Amino acid sequence: MAKRSAGSEIGGAASAKFVLDRREALPELLGRHEDFLIVAGLSGASRDIAALTRNAPHAYIMTGAMGGACMIGLGLALARPDRRVLVVTGDGELLMNVGALATIAVMNPPNLVIICVDNGHYGETGYQKSHTSRGTDLAMIASGSGIKRTRTIEEQADIAAGAQLICEANATAFVLLRVKPTDPPIDQRVLDPTRGRLRFRAALLGE
Amino acid sequence: MVADESHAAWQDQIFELLRQHNVTQFAYVPDAGHKTLINRSLADADVHSVALTTEEEGVALLAGADLGGARGVLLMQSSGVGNCINMLSLIKSGGFPFLTLVSMRGDFGEANAWQYPMGQATVPVLEAMGVTCLRADTPAEAIATVSAALTMVFRAGRAVAVLFTQKLLGAKRF
Numbered sequence: 474m475a476k477r478s479a480g481s482e483i484g485g486a487a488s489a490k491f492v493l494d495r496r497e498a499l500p501e502l503l504g505r506h507e508d509f510l511i512v513a514g515l516s517g518a519s520r521d522i523a524a525l526t527r528n529a530p531h532a533y534i535m536t537g538a539m540g541g542a543c544m545i546g547l548g549l550a551l552a553r554p555d556r557r558v559l560v561v562t563g564d565g566e567l568l569m570n571v572g573a574l575a576t577i578a579v580m581n582p583p584n585l586v587i588i589c590v591d592n593g594h595y596g597e598t599g600y601q602k603s604h605t606s607r608g609t610d611l612a613m614i615a616s617g618s619g620i621k622r623t624r625t626i627e628e629q630a631d632i633a634a635g636a637q638l639i640c641e642a643n644a645t646a647f648v649l650l651r652v653k654p655t656d657p658p659i660d661q662r663v664l665d666p667t668r669g670r671l672r673f674r675a676a677l678l679g680e
Numbered sequence: 681m682v683a684d685e686s687h688a689a690w691q692d693q694i695f696e697l698l699r700q701h702n703v704t705q706f707a708y709v710p711d712a713g714h715k716t717l718i719n720r721s722l723a724d725a726d727v728h729s730v731a732l733t734t735e736e737e738g739v740a741l742l743a744g745a746d747l748g749g750a751r752g753v754l755l756m757q758s759s760g761v762g763n764c765i766n767m768l769s770l771i772k773s774g775g776f777p778f779l780t781l782v783s784m785r786g787d788f789g790e791a792n793a794w795q796y797p798m799g800q801a802t803v804p805v806l807e808a809m810g811v812t813c814l815r816a817d818t819p820a821e822a823i824a825t826v827s828a829a830l831t832m833v834f835r836a837g838r839a840v841a842v843l844f845t846q847k848l849l850g851a852k853r854f
Binding site for chain 1: 738746748769770773776
């Protein structure tokens with residue numbers, strides 16, 4: 474039997490394009506960050522959100538507990554149906570716990586949006602290839618998990634439709650934003666998880 | 681096996697206790713030991729009954745609930761504790777309140793050898809990650825212990841596991 478290549482020609486992401494610049498595409502896609510309560514997964518996604526929000530307290534930023542971002546978002550979305558909740562995470566963080574997409578699909582809170590910034594690599598640890606640049610398609614996994622509103626953004630022309638999907642709030646939405654594997658913004662994150670929790674709650678709950 | 685009626689009675693009281701303390705998110709991987717609590721959560725229109733694919737999802741869920749000002753509980757079997765280990769970093773380092781009710785396996789009278797490694801490791805693992813463990817061997821103890829845990833978690837901001845032992849639940853018959 475011929476040995477299969479580890480390249481990207483196998484699987485749903487066979488023609489995946491990783492060309493957009495995260496620093497430009499993510500802000501354009503998500504619009505007014507002030508309209509959301511935000512949970513940011515580790516690494517690049519958390520640096521993206523810290524820079525975009527200028528470290529505002531309505532973003533809870535993770536630098537550990539890998540695989541937890543989407544479920545923190547679900548708990549927050551269920552707790553606060555009056556607010557829109559946005560999870561921004563990366564392909565590596567999401568791959569660690571893809572079962573969360575099935576759990577979220579079953580609950581289907583209308584106020585939850587997940588954006589996965591997919592650069593096909595583990596940027597934080599030296600840009601090793603992730604499964605998504607070797608054939609895994611996280612939008613298909615989200616769709617197959619039962620999240621009905623999913624979209625892949627991989628060209629400039631796709632962004633407007635993604636932004637529209639995020640604006641509509643009648644079911645959980647999942648947007649896969651494919652970007653090139655370049656560095657996220659310079660690190661401005663609050664690294665203390667207790668301080669992050671306290672200031673998030675203070676801003677939201679007036680505690 | 682403990683008779684279904686007495687089993688349901690103390691678990692019904694625990695459900696009502698949790699609801700009196702404004703617990704509104706019930707997270708679980710389906711489990712016979714927590715059947716009454718799970719079914720009560722499904723039947724209560726005022727709570728979110730969240731079925732998980734793995735227990736660590738529930739740890740993160742409850743942190744999110746706290747960020748939004750809500751309270752939750754994670755219902756799991758002792759085997760599920762092993763699935764939570766690194767996610768408990770979130771609870772410990774973030775200072776999140778955390779309540780879990782654990783139905784024990786691999787303990788008193790267990791016939792399934794597969795259950796022993798995690799059953800015997802449940803307390804050391806939880807304690808290593810900063811979760812206080814309280815055991816309950818009888819229905820009366822279970823109610824008093826959950827009541828104490830609710831105070832510890834939601835008044836003092838602690839992480840607490842209440843262990844429903846196999847003396848309480850009965851060992852599963854094979």
